[in-house]
Amino acid sequence: MSSQIANTARPSSAKVFTLVKRFEGLPKETDLKLEEEELPPLKDGEFLAEAVYLSVDPYMRGQSARLEFGETFIGSQVAKIIESKNPKFPVGIHVVGEFGWRTHTISTGEKKPRDFAGVWLIPDFGELPLSLALGMLGMPGNTAHFGLLELCQPKPGETVVVTGAGGAVGSTVGQIAKIKGCKVIGVAGSDEKGKWLMEDLGFDHFINYKTDDVRQKLKEYAPNGVDCYFDNVGGEISNTIMSSMNTFGRISVCGAISASNEKSTPKASIVQLLLVGHELKMRGFLVNRWIKRWFEGIEQNKTWIQEGKLKYRETVTEGFENMPKAFIDMFNGVNFGKAIVKV
Amino acid sequence: MSSQIANTARPSSAKVFTLVKRFEGLPKETDLKLEEEELPPLKDGEFLAEAVYLSVDPYMRGQSARLEFGETFIGSQVAKIIESKNPKFPVGIHVVGEFGWRTHTISTGEKKPRDFAGVWLIPDFGELPLSLALGMLGMPGNTAHFGLLELCQPKPGETVVVTGAGGAVGSTVGQIAKIKGCKVIGVAGSDEKGKWLMEDLGFDHFINYKTDDVRQKLKEYAPNGVDCYFDNVGGEISNTIMSSMNTFGRISVCGAISASNEKSTPKASIVQLLLVGHELKMRGFLVNRWIKRWFEGIEQNKTWIQEGKLKYRETVTEGFENMPKAFIDMFNGVNFGKAIVKV
Numbered sequence: 001m002s003s004q005i006a007n008t009a010r011p012s013s014a015k016v017f018t019l020v021k022r023f024e025g026l027p028k029e030t031d032l033k034l035e036e037e038e039l040p041p042l043k044d045g046e047f048l049a050e051a052v053y054l055s056v057d058p059y060m061r062g063q064s065a066r067l068e069f070g071e072t073f074i075g076s077q078v079a080k081i082i083e084s085k086n087p088k089f090p091v092g093i094h095v096v097g098e099f100g101w102r103t104h105t106i107s108t109g110e111k112k113p114r115d116f117a118g119v120w121l122i123p124d125f126g127e128l129p130l131s132l133a134l135g136m137l138g139m140p141g142n143t144a145h146f147g148l149l150e151l152c153q154p155k156p157g158e159t160v161v162v163t164g165a166g167g168a169v170g171s172t173v174g175q176i177a178k179i180k181g182c183k184v185i186g187v188a189g190s191d192e193k194g195k196w197l198m199e200d201l202g203f204d205h206f207i208n209y210k211t212d213d214v215r216q217k218l219k220e221y222a223p224n225g226v227d228c229y230f231d232n233v234g235g236e237i238s239n240t241i242m243s244s245m246n247t248f249g250r251i252s253v254c255g256a257i258s259a260s261n262e263k264s265t266p267k268a269s270i271v272q273l274l275l276v277g278h279e280l281k282m283r284g285f286l287v288n289r290w291i292k293r294w295f296e297g298i299e300q301n302k303t304w305i306q307e308g309k310l311k312y313r314e315t316v317t318e319g320f321e322n323m324p325k326a327f328i329d330m331f332n333g334v335n336f337g338k339a340i341v342k343v
Numbered sequence: 344m345s346s347q348i349a350n351t352a353r354p355s356s357a358k359v360f361t362l363v364k365r366f367e368g369l370p371k372e373t374d375l376k377l378e379e380e381e382l383p384p385l386k387d388g389e390f391l392a393e394a395v396y397l398s399v400d401p402y403m404r405g406q407s408a409r410l411e412f413g414e415t416f417i418g419s420q421v422a423k424i425i426e427s428k429n430p431k432f433p434v435g436i437h438v439v440g441e442f443g444w445r446t447h448t449i450s451t452g453e454k455k456p457r458d459f460a461g462v463w464l465i466p467d468f469g470e471l472p473l474s475l476a477l478g479m480l481g482m483p484g485n486t487a488h489f490g491l492l493e494l495c496q497p498k499p500g501e502t503v504v505v506t507g508a509g510g511a512v513g514s515t516v517g518q519i520a521k522i523k524g525c526k527v528i529g530v531a532g533s534d535e536k537g538k539w540l541m542e543d544l545g546f547d548h549f550i551n552y553k554t555d556d557v558r559q560k561l562k563e564y565a566p567n568g569v570d571c572y573f574d575n576v577g578g579e580i581s582n583t584i585m586s587s588m589n590t591f592g593r594i595s596v597c598g599a600i601s602a603s604n605e606k607s608t609p610k611a612s613i614v615q616l617l618l619v620g621h622e623l624k625m626r627g628f629l630v631n632r633w634i635k636r637w638f639e640g641i642e643q644n645k646t647w648i649q650e651g652k653l654k655y656r657e658t659v660t661e662g663f664e665n666m667p668k669a670f671i672d673m674f675n676g677v678n679f680g681k682a683i684v685k686v
Contacts, residue, residue: 283625
């Protein structure tokens with residue numbers, strides 16, 4: 001078939017970030033390199049997608065260990081189809097693709113072995129920005145949605161604690177727990193985030209893990225014990241929260257951002273005694289477990305946003321060349337809600 | 344009512360072990376003191392029970408932290424009713440009671456707040472010894488039975504790993520997993536135990552955590568990955584086993600005997616990254632969760648023993664005064680199967 005081309009200049013090359021050095025602890029800008037890559041003519045079945053928004057997420061640090069040097073660094077983006085020889089992906093539409101850190105991508109739209117969700121067409125967001133397909137109406141939103149509702153099964157009146165509460169996932173978890181009628185305690189690392197969580201997002205309490213006595217604050221804020229814990233951080237803070245949990249409490253383990261600035265897996269007091277003593281259920285998950293319910297999660301979160309029950313916030317960094325900075329800032333807790341790069 | 348008295352001399356006092364010093368790491372004989380306690384006449388509703396077998400179990404170390412100095416040390420015993428003013432507990436029958444480390448006990452038979460299971464009448468064991476009511480046909484047997492079957496739900500063909508495999512609970516777990524058609528790998532601390540587990544109990548493989556490279560042995564013995572893990576030990580070994588687990592693997596956490604010889608909770612690499620990466624489900628439990636199914640577990644285990652599918656072994660220490668020694672020996676891994684003291 002003949003190529004369908006948009007009314008924009010078709011670039012001859014893509015900008016691409018490749019991995020040149022393994023991360024040791026926190027990523028450094030020099031671990032990644034900005035390169036140019038030629039864009040050959042499309043073959044039948046292919047399309048050319050132009051990045052509009054790119055995502056930086058905590059999971060990328062760990063997943064990058066699977067990359068070869070010189071490979072495009074991993075990640076999702078919202079991209080616009082600007083040329084196409086694939087009728088399923090016509091020019092002008094927007095997709096989410098795990099294309100990596102690159103401005104332009106030639107793809108067939110098929111799922112690659114490493115992909116979480118593969119390439120998906122963004123459903124009708126109404127008035128909402130397309131960047132949400134990387135946040136509350138995409139992978140992080142579904143992570144919060146299914147990770148909390150399926151694994152913690154919070155009931156009205158129960159107390160839910162979420163760590164990493166100021167991030168894309170944590171801030172959504174707390175709000176969904178509020179929608180479900182729970183008391184919500186958010187844990188994060190700055191009082192400014194605490195103010196946002198309580199005043200704008202309706203969290204009941206906030207604990208600053210850097211300055212507060214977490215154990216004491218939990219006694220104060222959760223006098224009847226903690227029923228559900230959504231764990232984004234791991235480490236000793238998680239143990240302290242687990243020791244405040246009621247019998248048969250449920251823990252959904254999403255990640256361990258506390259491990260991010262360590263060179264090897266950090267140590268903490270063993271969890272087994274807490275699990276036995278409080279008879280806890282602790283489950284780790286990857287969001288693609290619910291891939292068949294992907295659009296169910298997105299539609300529900302969208303409805304809640306439109307009803308004013310879920311509020312999103314994005315920390316947007318401008319310019320593709322600033323991706324490493326946006327990525328590193330996230331581990332330093334600079335972002336409120338979802339960290340996004342706008343090309 | 345008038346007292347029903349057995350044809351044996353009714354003692355005027357009981358021998359009792361009381362706690363005189365908190366354990367620091369492993370218990371020491373001097374942490375406990377042997378005393379005499381007067382036995383007053385029975386009131387209506389009471390009975391006098393004489394210990395026949397007493398139990399030493401790993402859980403006692405942790406639970407002892409709740410005791411006051413001078414209190415009778417905790418524990419279960421098989422006891423014979425030798426005097427009674429309670430028609431529900433006639434002279435001559437045997438009960439299991441959480442009476443503590445004492446030769447004679449006056450009780451109403453009612454459950455005390457701290458009791459796991461309260462006082463229970465031993466059902467018909469046929470030819471089997473009554474001491475099993477403290478082992479495979481009692482609390483440890485039910486711990487293995489329900490802890491494995493309910494929380495791990497092992498399926499035929501799956502691979503099950505159990506740590507503390509040479510103990511009362513672990514040796515039963517492995518055999519029940521075999522009954523359910525699984526491949527079973529036992530982990531313990533001596534090759535003599537390994538020989539027993541494999542040659543007598545039918546375990547498929549044995550790993551000596553003191554001398555083997557656990558990670559390497561797991562690769563060899565579980566080339567298709569581990570599906571279920573029954574965790575008696577906690578600590579770094581548990582992490583190594585978890586890193587060998589298949590996606591959606593199930594972990595039943597029974598205890599953390601690795602913590603027993605430490606003064607405070609030991610540290611190990613955090614589990615959260617393993618839980619996420621392998622999407623594991625990890626649950627801690629106390630066996631009284633299944634108190635309503637107590638005799639169901641005992642009857643099933645008894646049937647399996649009578650069918651030759653479950654084999655028990657007891658390490659019996661003679662003499663009430665040797666209870667502290669039997670207790671300490673257990674933490675040093677001296678026992679094969681259930682550690683029992685015969686009065």
